[in-house]
Amino acid sequence: AAIGCGQTPTDDDAKGADAENADNKPAAEVKEHGRVAVVVSTLNNPWFVVLAETAKARAEELGHEAVIFDSQDNVDKEASTFENVLAGGFDAILFNPTDADASVANVRRATKRGVPVFCIDREINATDAATAQILSDNYAGCVELGQYFVEAVGEEGKYAELQGLVGDNNTYNRSKGFHSVVDRYDGLEMVAQQSADFNRTKGLEVMETILQANPDIVAVFCGNDAMALGAYQAIEGAGKTEQIKVFGFDGAEDVVRSIADGEIQATAMQFPKKMAQMAAEFADEYLKGRRNFDQKIPVAVELVTPDNVAEYGDYGAKDGAKDGAKE
Amino acid sequence: MNLTQRIAQLQSLIALAVLMIALSVSTDSFLTPENGMNVLRQISVNLCLSIGMTLVIVSGGIDLSVGSVLAFSAAVSAWLLKYGVDLAPLGVHVEFTVAGTIVAGVLVGSLLGLVNGLLVARLGMPAFIVTLGMLSIARGLTELWTGGHPITGLGDDFGWLGTGDLHGVPVPAMIVAGLVAVFTVVTLRTRFGRHLYAVGGAERAARLSGVNVARVKTWAYICSGALSGMAGLLLTARLDSATPRLGETYELDSIAAVVIGGASLSGGRGSVLGAVLGCLIIGVLNNGLALLDVSPFWQKVIKGVVILLAVAIDRLSRRQTA
Amino acid sequence: MNLTQRIAQLQSLIALAVLMIALSVSTDSFLTPENGMNVLRQISVNLCLSIGMTLVIVSGGIDLSVGSVLAFSAAVSAWLLKYGVDLAPLGVHVEFTVAGTIVAGVLVGSLLGLVNGLLVARLGMPAFIVTLGMLSIARGLTELWTGGHPITGLGDDFGWLGTGDLHGVPVPAMIVAGLVAVFTVVTLRTRFGRHLYAVGGAERAARLSGVNVARVKTWAYICSGALSGMAGLLLTARLDSATPRLGETYELDSIAAVVIGGASLSGGRGSVLGAVLGCLIIGVLNNGLALLDVSPFWQKVIKGVVILLAVAIDRLSRRQTA
Amino acid sequence: MPHHAEPKPTQPVLEATDIVKTFPGVRALGGVSLRVERGRLNALLGENGAGKSTLMNILAGVFPPDSGEIVLEGQPVRFTSPRAAQEAGVSIIHQELNLAPNLSVAENMFLGREPRNRLGLVDYTRMNRDATVLLKRLNLDVDPARPVEQLTVASQQVVEIARALSFNSKVLILDEPTSALSEQETHALFSLIAQLKLEGVGLVYITHRLEELDIIADDITVFRDGEFIEAKPYVDTTRHELIRLMVGRDIVVESSGDRRVTGKTLLEVRGLSLRSATKGARPVLRDISFELARGEVLGVFGLMGAGRTELLQALFGAFGHLTSGEIAVDGRPGLPRSPAEAIGAGIGLAPEDRKQDGLALSMGVGPNISLPCLARVLTGGLLSKAKEDALAERYGGRMAIKSAGPRQAVRTLSGGNQQKVVLAKWLATEPKVLMLDEPTRGIDIGAKREIYTLIDELAASGLGVLMVSSELPEVLALSDRILVLSEGRLIAEFTRDEATDDKLLAAALPTTQAGSAA
Numbered sequence A: 001a002a003i004g005c006g007q008t009p010t011d012d013d014a015k016g017a018d019a020e021n022a023d024n025k026p027a028a029e030v031k032e033h034g035r036v037a038v039v040v041s042t043l044n045n046p047w048f049v050v051l052a053e054t055a056k057a058r059a060e061e062l063g064h065e066a067v068i069f070d071s072q073d074n075v076d077k078e079a080s081t082f083e084n085v086l087a088g089g090f091d092a093i094l095f096n097p098t099d100a101d102a103s104v105a106n107v108r109r110a111t112k113r114g115v116p117v118f119c120i121d122r123e124i125n126a127t128d129a130a131t132a133q134i135l136s137d138n139y140a141g142c143v144e145l146g147q148y149f150v151e152a153v154g155e156e157g158k159y160a161e162l163q164g165l166v167g168d169n170n171t172y173n174r175s176k177g178f179h180s181v182v183d184r185y186d187g188l189e190m191v192a193q194q195s196a197d198f199n200r201t202k203g204l205e206v207m208e209t210i211l212q213a214n215p216d217i218v219a220v221f222c223g224n225d226a227m228a229l230g231a232y233q234a235i236e237g238a239g240k241t242e243q244i245k246v247f248g249f250d251g252a253e254d255v256v257r258s259i260a261d262g263e264i265q266a267t268a269m270q271f272p273k274k275m276a277q278m279a280a281e282f283a284d285e286y287l288k289g290r291r292n293f294d295q296k297i298p299v300a301v302e303l304v305t306p307d308n309v310a311e312y313g314d315y316g317a318k319d320g321a322k323d324g325a326k327e
Numbered sequence B, C: 001m002n003l004t005q006r007i008a009q010l011q012s013l014i015a016l017a018v019l020m021i022a023l024s025v026s027t028d029s030f031l032t033p034e035n036g037m038n039v040l041r042q043i044s045v046n047l048c049l050s051i052g053m054t055l056v057i058v059s060g061g062i063d064l065s066v067g068s069v070l071a072f073s074a075a076v077s078a079w080l081l082k083y084g085v086d087l088a089p090l091g092v093h094v095e096f097t098v099a100g101t102i103v104a105g106v107l108v109g110s111l112l113g114l115v116n117g118l119l120v121a122r123l124g125m126p127a128f129i130v131t132l133g134m135l136s137i138a139r140g141l142t143e144l145w146t147g148g149h150p151i152t153g154l155g156d157d158f159g160w161l162g163t164g165d166l167h168g169v170p171v172p173a174m175i176v177a178g179l180v181a182v183f184t185v186v187t188l189r190t191r192f193g194r195h196l197y198a199v200g201g202a203e204r205a206a207r208l209s210g211v212n213v214a215r216v217k218t219w220a221y222i223c224s225g226a227l228s229g230m231a232g233l234l235l236t237a238r239l240d241s242a243t244p245r246l247g248e249t250y251e252l253d254s255i256a257a258v259v260i261g262g263a264s265l266s267g268g269r270g271s272v273l274g275a276v277l278g279c280l281i282i283g284v285l286n287n288g289l290a291l292l293d294v295s296p297f298w299q300k301v302i303k304g305v306v307i308l309l310a311v312a313i314d315r316l317s318r319r320q321t322a
Numbered sequence D: 001m002p003h004h005a006e007p008k009p010t011q012p013v014l015e016a017t018d019i020v021k022t023f024p025g026v027r028a029l030g031g032v033s034l035r036v037e038r039g040r041l042n043a044l045l046g047e048n049g050a051g052k053s054t055l056m057n058i059l060a061g062v063f064p065p066d067s068g069e070i071v072l073e074g075q076p077v078r079f080t081s082p083r084a085a086q087e088a089g090v091s092i093i094h095q096e097l098n099l100a101p102n103l104s105v106a107e108n109m110f111l112g113r114e115p116r117n118r119l120g121l122v123d124y125t126r127m128n129r130d131a132t133v134l135l136k137r138l139n140l141d142v143d144p145a146r147p148v149e150q151l152t153v154a155s156q157q158v159v160e161i162a163r164a165l166s167f168n169s170k171v172l173i174l175d176e177p178t179s180a181l182s183e184q185e186t187h188a189l190f191s192l193i194a195q196l197k198l199e200g201v202g203l204v205y206i207t208h209r210l211e212e213l214d215i216i217a218d219d220i221t222v223f224r225d226g227e228f229i230e231a232k233p234y235v236d237t238t239r240h241e242l243i244r245l246m247v248g249r250d251i252v253v254e255s256s257g258d259r260r261v262t263g264k265t266l267l268e269v270r271g272l273s274l275r276s277a278t279k280g281a282r283p284v285l286r287d288i289s290f291e292l293a294r295g296e297v298l299g300v301f302g303l304m305g306a307g308r309t310e311l312l313q314a315l316f317g318a319f320g321h322l323t324s325g326e327i328a329v330d331g332r333p334g335l336p337r338s339p340a341e342a343i344g345a346g347i348g349l350a351p352e353d354r355k356q357d358g359l360a361l362s363m364g365v366g367p368n369i370s371l372p373c374l375a376r377v378l379t380g381g382l383l384s385k386a387k388e389d390a391l392a393e394r395y396g397g398r399m400a401i402k403s404a405g406p407r408q409a410v411r412t413l414s415g416g417n418q419q420k421v422v423l424a425k426w427l428a429t430e431p432k433v434l435m436l437d438e439p440t441r442g443i444d445i446g447a448k449r450e451i452y453t454l455i456d457e458l459a460a461s462g463l464g465v466l467m468v469s470s471e472l473p474e475v476l477a478l479s480d481r482i483l484v485l486s487e488g489r490l491i492a493e494f495t496r497d498e499a500t501d502d503k504l505l506a507a508a509l510p511t512t513q514a515g516s517a518a
């Protein structure tokens, strides 16, 4: 069974899309070769490059023309891109939003004009705007990660947190998910919480300084893998790899390898490729007439630890192994 | 406006025309009324900032803080609109109308501009550093104010400012067109405007002629702040949301537009109409690259090259006439 | 170095001392040898950029492209180190040693610097715009070169450049200290250095004194490019990875450091030692704010305020002595 | 009230008493006084650095005095800004040009007090009309809407004067107004001064051209080293006494007058032309040929805009490929394409605009002097401070520069001392041919004398000197031969014996009819 892809529409979720169908042409017009826009929040981060390129490749495999647009982490730029895409006559949008709230208006603008929007990875805070949202469950993933954290670190000790971009929804959800578990243990004391912008360089520098102020920490939780890699380097530089456990989020190749090598402790595997492919396939189906999509299709985030690391590769499960999403 | 300025603008105009012709030929979708309106809507925010930037640059300064000031004004005004103010001791709760919100946003921007202006004009600190400091401070304040979360759901009345249209012309474009008209008159036909050029072109001479140099400069920064506030309102209305990262790096686009439009970063030269041309060139370019399906990586390269070309042509031609 | 410059540096020195004393008092961990080495390692990259930035600013220009040039040099040299070059027609595969990689990285940076220099010095284009264009172009090229993916796994020999130490002193800090020494001599004791100050302070007089103004300016940008390349190598070695977004917005930190160190953005004034002080102030501040676990929102505000204060004190005291 | 009954000649319109002003390290004024009478011109005289401009800046509200009293029409005043002074009726023409190059002529003239229409907008029609009227009074015929940067320095100076006149002030200060003016414009200015006196305006006039005093001066005031020396009616003094008062000792002004012995040809110029940088504009210089011999002083005379400055700069390589023709220095041919090449060939040029072209104002005296010849102060490839100081000491000392040492920023020197730094800088390159563009502009009589002696010495030591000067007496006294330029052409040449004021001026006047005897 496909993960999270319950393809029978529930009453609630289908409403938005149905209402739209009523306004627009019935699902009669079939497009075998459409134009698909891949609008991604930023390409300044390999994670999103993978996401965008996979979506594009899959759409092209399915016979469509696909173009990638970079919003450069800027809602305004994203709004302009939407306008341009609509004026440019694209048929569907595979969308990685920059902001859960601010991007809603953009999505509405497109669906109002009958152009379907499939959100990938990041959520928008509206259930009646997008055609469907294929989402990493950041919160749940971090709840799981938090539980493993307590298991691996123990119920006592000082730790630090490196957060991603200030103002980013994922930053917020990951931190919240993690703390929803860890804060219940009074023995676990967070002695530093700093932002390192999802960025490896900053992760390294901020960690070096945190180590200075708090040489006795036993763990660090990082909001993504780039920061985890930077943090690990700082810890290695300080000769404290035995003392401090590093936790990341994403499932980047380097981190998976690092876990296998017994360096980084754990990460939460998102499936960017899987999400992107699914979105491209949905768009394809939409163009061929399908209209009933679930509003939210959560793609579970999986914990990668030394115990199960062998099953994972770069941003996903190893071929043949655990990739439940392939239909 | 003198001859060299006219010529500089002619160059920009030609660059713009070439760009537009090329795009009309190579895409079907460029030369449509809808796309035209898109471009106008898209440049409104940058143009609003660029008017203020023009004043500051003409006065011999620079304002790197416009993007952050935009964000802070946007955050404060969105908050006021959404939640109003509790005047606790009086037991009064004040709601903000759309008009009140606009006033508040512009005021907040002006206030930050005033701080910039006082530091530059009274203390004689370098504008680059003052506004770089403000860039950091205003961004931090925005994040503090919003707690890092966007403020959304501001209502359709307010949204109309950013998304509405009048007879097919986007409202933000009309608002900014009005500002362009006002500031064209201000720069070319008022004492303040002329003093701006005098201060930027020859500060000492202006001072010895009895121009209150510090006051003129301070007002340039106040205007820039106010227009950043206005730009913040337009952007927030367009996005129905004030996010903490709104307007990041906008200073660069705005400075580029003003310089492409013929302004000199050493002061004394530049015009509001030039800024309009500069914004159009950048806006059409962004729009065109998207319509042409150019890869995002190449877009950066091409954008850089076009900025260089636009200014290079301008300088080369000016060199022969100078 | 004349009196005003001495005083400017004295101010920065005092600012630094105050900052350091405050941090030593308020945290246990600041005043440890280990943390000192951390700060040195952390400022190496900014300092490397700031040396070049000093040359450019003294010559009367500015270089906004340092961060992007850093990234492109880093990407190219990491790639060469990792994959070597296939000279297909000759059927030869060339592997790059660490030394060869350093040369390549510095050369790539110099080349982009040369382009900046030629456009500024020969075509007379404004430095702000030229290097803003280059900022965009070099960033785009980096993304094209890497396809948006980091290049990692560069080996321990190369990594030593960024992470190693000699008798407890970080290797990158020692390399940059060497560069500081070299460029202090270059600026204060060579003809090129003297010409740089003359060109920045009085371009026409310099030209009529037989100084080849265009050449002097071009070399300033070449040096800045080369040093950006070097900074890219240090950063890549430290991270064991050349990522496409390496060095984003570093230009602002670097300019801030140079100006805090007493340079004037209108040219003719500034020094390498001043840049060292500026980098130390910024580096100690970043380090201190993190040690104190100040919230990221407040960090931005405080950083902005400190930049303003450092320069304000400098200007106020200079005003009294001038 | 029965005061002022005393039969004083006139009541002073402005009186400054015991003014003290100190700059860091310099006591510029040590308690000086100045009395300006209604309808009379007080000529303020003194050597370079005597404090003349400083006092004028104080009177005009540019900066405040440390102590002392200023009384305007019986009222004690203390101006806090130039504007306050203007509004009180004191206006000034500064020693240095103070115009915004990017603004139009009219905008500059009315800067800070632009006429406005009913809407509160600047009334350009009225402003341009008023400007035209004012400029007419000074015989300057330019479009008031033209940007000032397109005007020659001399025309800019006229604009500056016209602006000051337009204030209808009670007191008008003129700080070396004629230093950039041609004879014609100077005369126009003098007749205006006469008219202003009739209108009852009190004038303060600073000049180093003592011959002007005969025409305009009513009273004189002399400062020396920031101290008040003397004030009296001009008729009660002699030229000789004035110089003694200024310098503190007796001085002979004239050049030695000795005929120089000239050697073989040092500089040969054949068919030198200079195209304009503007496309399609007339050439700036046309087909100029002449020779300069070893030990000779060759004067170049011409009216404003004749192209004298361009001639020197073209020879110096400053215009690159816009210049054509042949030149040879000491028998070695080669038209310099850059100043560096010219310096290499043994040519030096002391330019007329010392602030823009002559000096790096923020650098010290030493670095300014060594700039064109840094090779001479290297030790093992690096600059040697000791050598640089020695060089500055040697050439600066020869010019008797008043400074606190080789590191003092040139910006803080008086105008005359700045000019001496320029000359010292070029002497330090040990040129074969030294070109001097207005070498005594703004220089006091003592320094002038020193420069004349120096020119004599340089010529005697075998240098060739090519000198441009707008001061006829200077050209006549110093030159062995005189070239006259008019509209970019070499129009006449006179030997020292042939040359007279009248002949030179007649030759310099542009021939309006085209195709005069070719």
Ligand SMILES: Nc1ncnc2c1ncn2[C@@H]1O[C@H](COP(=O)(O)OP(=O)(O)OP(=O)(O)O)[C@@H](O)[C@H]1O
Binding pocket: D023, D024, D026, D027, D028, D046, D047, D048, D049, D050, D051, D052, D053, D054, D055, D095, D412, D413, D414, D415, D416, D417, D442, D444
């Ligand atoms: N801003 C300043 N800072 C320091 N010293 C100054 C400043 N302005 C003037 N001085 C000094 O004050 C003294 C008087 O200068 P001032 O310009 O008044 O002389 P002057 O009589 O006008 O000379 P000149 O005939 O050369 O113009 C000089 O020693 C000069 O160096």
Ligand SMILES: Nc1ncnc2c1ncn2[C@@H]1O[C@H](COP(=O)(O)OP(=O)(O)OP(=O)(O)O)[C@@H](O)[C@H]1O
Binding pocket: B322, D152, D153, D154, D276, D277, D278, D284, D302, D303, D304, D305, D306, D307, D308, D309, D310, D352, D470
């Ligand atoms: N930048 C320029 N572009 C074009 N023409 C110029 C420029 N500068 C000067 N000229 C022209 O060159 C000619 C000579 O100029 P200039 O007035 O400098 O001569 P001059 O004889 O040295 O006079 P003076 O030195 O007394 O002012 C004039 O016709 C002037 O208009």
Ligand SMILES: O[C@@H]1[C@H](O)[C@H](O)CO[C@H]1O
Binding pocket: A045, A047, A121, A122, A164, A170, A198, A223, A224, A225, A226, A249, A250, A270
């Ligand atoms: O999910 C993505 C990735 O984790 C990335 O590394 C940072 O941004 C988040 O939104």
Ligand SMILES: [Mg+2]
Binding pocket: D052, D053, D054, D095, D175, D415
């Ligand atoms: Mg003077």
Ligand SMILES: [Mg+2]
Binding pocket: D308, D309, D310, D352, D437
């Ligand atoms: Mg001249």
